[in-house]
Structures are given as structure tokens and as C-alpha cells.
Amino acid sequence: MNNDIKEVLYSEEQIDHRLDELAGVLTAKYQDKNPLVVSVLTGAMIFTSDMLKRLNFKLNVDLVDVSSYDGADSTGQVKLVSDLKSDVNGRDVIIMEDIIDTGRTLKYLVQLFKDRGAKSVVTCAMLDKPDRREVEIEGDYVGFTTPNEFLVGYGLDYNNLYRNLPYVGILKRAVYAN
Numbered sequence: 001m002n003n004d005i006k007e008v009l010y011s012e013e014q015i016d017h018r019l020d021e022l023a024g025v026l027t028a029k030y031q032d033k034n035p036l037v038v039s040v041l042t043g044a045m046i047f048t049s050d051m052l053k054r055l056n057f058k059l060n061v062d063l064v065d066v067s068s069y070d071g072a073d074s075t076g077q078v079k080l081v082s083d084l085k086s087d088v089n090g091r092d093v094i095i096m097e098d099i100i101d102t103g104r105t106l107k108y109l110v111q112l113f114k115d116r117g118a119k120s121v122v123t124c125a126m127l128d129k130p131d132r133r134e135v136e137i138e139g140d141y142v143g144f145t146t147p148n149e150f151l152v153g154y155g156l157d158y159n160n161l162y163r164n165l166p167y168v169g170i171l172k173r174a175v176y177a178n
């Protein structure tokens with residue numbers, strides 16, 4: 001598995017350190033609130049669980065499953081595979097994402113939760129790849145701004161592989177190029 005990785009971009013230690021910083025900022029902001037933390041499956045599950053342990057305020061957790069990638073290619077269509085169990089009406093919502101790439105997934109979810117009456121919607125993404133953006137959206141809280149490479153590990157997959165790597169790495173082109 002590690003042989004398929006061209007370069008480790010963010011090590012476990014770097015990720016741990018950055019998550020401490022991000023969680024500190026969110027903890028200060030939400031101290032007196034009770035937000036709903038929404039994890040975007042499947043990619044954000046590791047990021048979300050590592051962040052949750054660091055968030056020191058009252059919160060609820062829910063999951064939404066959306067999908068738009070076929071291998072390393074964006075299909076351009078965001079599909080809601082499985083919806084939240086919670087009602088977001090009147091809630092402060094924090095969306096936890098692994099990566100913002102074209103921006104379509106996050107834009108879709110922010111709009112969906114606003115349409116459902118959320119009081120506020122903020123986004124927290126471990127990775128942001130601004131060079132690939134196709135729709136207008138910025139992450140409110142971002143761990144790392146990444147180069148325009150296909151990344152795997154720490155939740156991110158290629159054909160549902162590599163999610164279990166403890167670091168974020170660049171996948172060798174030979175693995176996914178036709």
C-alpha cells in the first residue's frame with residue numbers, strides 16, 4: 001500500500017498538531033452553544049472522530065453520506081446517498097469535510113442545510129485544494145491548503161482504498177492514470 005504513495009504530504013504528527021489548533025479555535029467559538037456537528041461520509045470520518053475528541057463544548061453528532069467521485073474523477077453530480085437523522089432547523093451546524101476540491105459537495109450541503117432552516121452553517125475541512133475550485137465556496141476553518149494533486153489517506157480514498165493510511169499522501173499517477 002505505501003509503495004503506491006509518491007510523497008507523504010502531511011504526517012501523523014503534523015495532522016495531530018494542526019487538529020489541536022483547529023479544535024482550539026472551534027472550542028473558543030462554540031463554548032456557549034450546542035451545535036450539530038455533521039460528518040460527511042465516507043472521507044471525513046477519521047478527521048471528524050479525531051476532531052470530536054478535541055472539541056470541548058456541548059455538541060450533537062450526525063452523519064450525511066454524499067458521493068460525487070468515480071475513481072479520481074469528479075462526476076460533477078453530488079448524490080445524497082444517506083440523509084441526516086437530525087432536524088437542522090434552528091440549529092448551528094458545523095460541517096466536517098476531509099477535502100474541498102471542486103467545492104461542489106460543500107456548496108450543495110451548505111445550501112441544503114440553509115434551505116432546511118439552519119440558524120448558522122460553518123464548514124471545517126482538513127484539506128483545501130483551491131486550484132481545482134469550480135464553484136464559489138471557501139472553507140471557514142481549514143487544516144491545510146494543498147497542491148493540485150490527487151491525495152489519499154487519513155480518510156481519503158481511491159476506489160475505496162487507502163483510507164486507512166495514517167498520513168495524507170500523493171498517490172502515484174501510475175496507480176490511477178489510464
Ligand SMILES: O=P(O)(O)OC[C@H]1O[C@H](OP(=O)(O)OP(=O)(O)O)[C@H](O)[C@@H]1O
Pocket residue numbers: 040041042043044066067068069074097098099100101102103104105106157
Ligand atoms: O469538492 P468536491 O469536488 O465536491 O470534492 C470533495 C468531496 O469528494 C470526496 O468525496 P467522494 O464523493 O469521493 O465520496 P467519499 O467521501 O465517500 O470518498 C471528499 O470526501 C469530499 O466529500
Ligand SMILES: Nc1nc2[nH]cnc2c(=O)[nH]1
Pocket residue numbers: 069099100101102149150151152156157158
Ligand atoms: N481521495 C481523494 N478524493 C478527493 N475528492 C476530491 N479531491 C480528492 C482528492 O484529492 N483525493
